[in-house]
Amino acid sequence: MSRVFVTRPIPDNGLDELRAALGAEAVDVFPHDRPINRDELLEGAAGANALLPMLTDPVDAEVMDRAGASLKVIANYAVGFNNIDVDAATERRIMVANTPGVLTEATADLTWTLIMAAARRAGEAERYLRAGEWDGWGPQQFLGVDVNGQTLGVFGMGRIGQAVARRARGFNMRVIYTTRTPLDAETERAIGAEAVGFETLLAESDILSVHCPLTSETRGLFGREAFQAMKPTALFINTSRGQAVDEAALAEALHEGAIFGAGLDVFENEPAIHPRLLECPHAVLLPHLGSATHATRAKMASIAAGNIIAALQGRRPRHWVNQDAWPA
Ligand code: GLV
Ligand code: GLV
DSSP states (O other): OOOEEEEEEOOOHHHHHHHHHOOOGGEEEEEEEEEEHHHHHHHHHHHHEEEOOOOOOOBBBHHHHHHHOOEEEESSSSSTTTTBOOHHHHHTTEEEEEEOSSSSSHHHHHHHHHHHHHHTTHHHHHHHHHHTTSOOOTTTOOOOOOOOOOOOEESSOOOHHHHHHHGGGGTTOOOEEEEESSOOOHHHHHHHHEOOOHHHHHHHEEEEOOOOOOOOTTTTTBHHHHHHHOTTTTTEEEOOOOOOOOHHHHHHHHTTTSSSSSEESSSSSSBBBOOOTTTTEEEEEEOOTTOHHHHHHHHHHHHHHHHHHHHHHOOOOSSSSTSTOOOO
8 A cells, every 4th residue: 555645734635635546544644734844754754655745845865765665756735846856856766746837826916915015015004004003194104116007027937927927917017027948929929028138127127026946046046236236116026935035135125225125925044034124114024825825725735636646556747847857
């Protein structure tokens, strides 16, 4: 019998699918709703045929070796998979899978939540109201920046970047983007976006939103130099991975007024937040909620379960990340 180790309780529909396909006994769920610690992860992985980790769980060679030769598949409960050492998995002929597609629209919605909240200082103003400090309407209270008619810059024009760009049409925005794999002309036209170099993206964006995967090229890419090259009225938005940003440099840029505001859903050292960033009233900070809707998390559970079931039944997982590197 197979054993699947799930590192944190996920929506029941995914667990039910695993139990239906592999037997109730096969599914071993870490019982606590908190991030699993290293020792618990190593212990849970031992002898597993499949792992279903969260993006908060570093799955490296040691975890894989603890599981041993029985381990066939690691199905991350996320679209991002920078928490998994994919090269180590490939060397051990372990399939790595993720949950793309189903969280695109929810993440794009959350990106716009941050854009609007940062532009109009919603977090700061709500804190003020709740603190009982509001003494009535004021002609110069909490003045923000416009969104309508501005230029949206998208860094990383994949599925999520495109979904964010599509929403900009309703705000009559010019959309520029920088990306690794350029869009074909037809998609570019349909989205109404214009490819530009990184310098232009920094210089011309009123709102710069980051949607790249975390790689050696994107780690720390948004640092002091980048923020100094942006408009003082600009907003910096990140719903991808915190390590693309030098958080200390971003906090300094906000404090100095090098940019107007920021909206962040992801952080360099989650769940720790840089203390200087916490002191920035113009930073809207959310606890990694990009895909956090009931419907989306249920779909992610189903996809992750499906990836595991396929791999353990000798079929190809639908979202197989290291497929291209697979030894022949
Ligand atoms: C969320 O950050 C994800 O990668 O799914
Ligand atoms: C920093 O001081 C900010 O205004 O966000």
